[in-house]
Amino acid sequence: MIKMIISDLDxxxxxxxxxxxxxxxNAIHAALQQGIDFCLASGRKDLDIQAVAKIxxxxxxxxxxxxxxxxxxxxxxxxxxxxxxPAIAKKLYERIIGEDVVTxxxxxxxxxxxxxxxxxxxxEERLFSQIEEERELKAKIGKSIHTSKIIINGAxxxxxxxxxxxxxxxxxxxxxxxxxxxxxxxxPKNISKGNAIKILMENVGLSPNEIACIGDSYNDIPMFQLTxxxxxxxxxxxDVKREANFIVETVAEAxxxxxxxxxxxx
Numbered sequence: 001m002i003k004m005i006i007s008d009l010d011x012x013x014x015x016x017x018x019x020x021x022x023x024x025x026n027a028i029h030a031a032l033q034q035g036i037d038f039c040l041a042s043g044r045k046d047l048d049i050q051a052v053a054k055i056x057x058x059x060x061x062x063x064x065x066x067x068x069x070x071x072x073x074x075x076x077x078x079x080x081x082x083x084x085x086p087a088i089a090k091k092l093y094e095r096i097i098g099e100d101v102v103t104x105x106x107x108x109x110x111x112x113x114x115x116x117x118x119x120x121x122x123x124e125e126r127l128f129s130q131i132e133e134e135r136e137l138k139a140k141i142g143k144s145i146h147t148s149k150i151i152i153n154g155a156x157x158x159x160x161x162x163x164x165x166x167x168x169x170x171x172x173x174x175x176x177x178x179x180x181x182x183x184x185x186x187x188p189k190n191i192s193k194g195n196a197i198k199i200l201m202e203n204v205g206l207s208p209n210e211i212a213c214i215g216d217s218y219n220d221i222p223m224f225q226l227t228x229x230x231x232x233x234x235x236x237x238x239d240v241k242r243e244a245n246f247i248v249e250t251v252a253e254a255x256x257x258x259x260x261x262x263x264x265x266x
Contacts, residue, residue, distance in 0.1 A: 002258050003206055005031055006064070006197060006223060008215035009042040009052055010180065012233055013251050018126065020055050027252035028056055034259065037074065039200065041193050043067045043149070043179045043219055044127075047109050051128040062204075067177055067187050067219050068196030069148040070108055073203060080199050081108070082188050086142020088173045092150055092186060093141060095169070099162055101154035104131060105147050112137055112145060123153065150186040159184040177219035185219060194222025214254045216240065229258070 005028075007013045013020055028038055039062035040049045046065040053061045063072040071080035084092070089105075096103050102119055105112045113120055116133040124131055134140060141147060152159055163176045163184050175192060177185045193215075201211065212229035213220070216236040224230035224243045231254040232244035241247055248254045 001210065002036060002212050002229060003210040004037040004039060004062075004201075004204070004212075005255065005258060006039040006041050006062075006193075006211060006213045007251055008193075008217065008220050009040060009044060009049070011216040011235065012214055012220075013040070014052060016126065018128070020052065021250065021252070023252040024250060024255075025056050027255040029058075031255050031259065032058070032060075036258075037062065037204070039064060039197075041068075041196070041213075041215075041223065043177070043185050045106055045109055045111065045129075046070055046072065048128045062200055064193060064196040064200070065108075066106060066149045066191075067179075067185055068191045068193050069187060071196045071199050073200070079203055080196065082191055083107075083146045083148045084188050085173075086146075088170070089147040089150075090138065090141045092166070092170065092174070093138060093147075095166070096150065096152060096162070096186075097138075099152075099154070099158070101152050101158060101162065104151040104153070105137065105141070105145060106149040106151060107146055108148060111151070114138075119153075148188070152184040152186065153182060154184075156181050177217075179217050179219045192222035193219060194226050197223050197226055212254070212258050214248070214251055215244075231257075 041064035042049055049063045049065050060074045062074050069082045111131045112134045114137045120131055175187045179185045208227040211227050213223040214231040216233035221243045228245055230244040231246045231248050232241045234247050234249050
């Protein structure tokens with residue numbers, strides 16, 4: 001029987017304008033009332049995930065932020081924390097900053113750029129906190145700024161080419177995920193939503209057939225690969241949908257299947 005549901009945010013539970021549909025909220029509460037735990041898993045920082053939890057109405061959610069760099073249990077106990085080695089973070093930043101892309105450095109609770117412009121302000125509209133301008137960003141990497149994720153915004157072809165170059169140049173230092181069509185997330189090695197869920201499952205004593213995962217992007221594939229109870233949004237890229245066992249229109253539809261259908265129960 002399913003004992004925990006893990007949901008992605010952007011493109012899955014959260015709309016482009018940072019809203020959660022009432023039907024999805026009601027479905028989540030229906031699952032909670034039946035004793036099913038809920039986890040919010042995202043490439044966003046933890047402050048954003050906490051903000052979404054408040055929208056849903058409740059604070060008893062497990063949280064996986066920045067694609068698995070940070071894991072918190074529902075009682076707010078930190079289960080995992082990872083950042084880049086300072087020297088690697090600086091090398092990566094130096095390699096990326098000359099490209100025709102927007103580069104944002106993220107820590108557990110803040111995001112930084114060297115210069116804020118209209119592009120950055122547009123990006124901020126989708127966030128629950130402001131991106132900070134830090135003119136001495138490069139010098140502060142590994143000192144006052146401990147980088148857990150590098151976010152690259154650019155043309156799709158550009159970020160895919162850059163993704164391949166980074167993988168080839170730093171094969172043992174990083175993992176990368178296309179989180180949206182024009183966004184590349186660069187993470188420390190072995191950081192993924194899948195590995196984060198393994199940490200969470202071990203903490204709460206669950207097996208893969210007792211969880212269900214819902215998502216829409218490439219960074220959700222590692223969690224799809226953990227369980228047969230995997231749901232991709234109908235709007236997802238075909239490559240992502242191929243990795244899931246079920247296709248749904250909404251989170252509410254996935255939860256309804258989880259609560260009523262025997263084919264997603266062990």
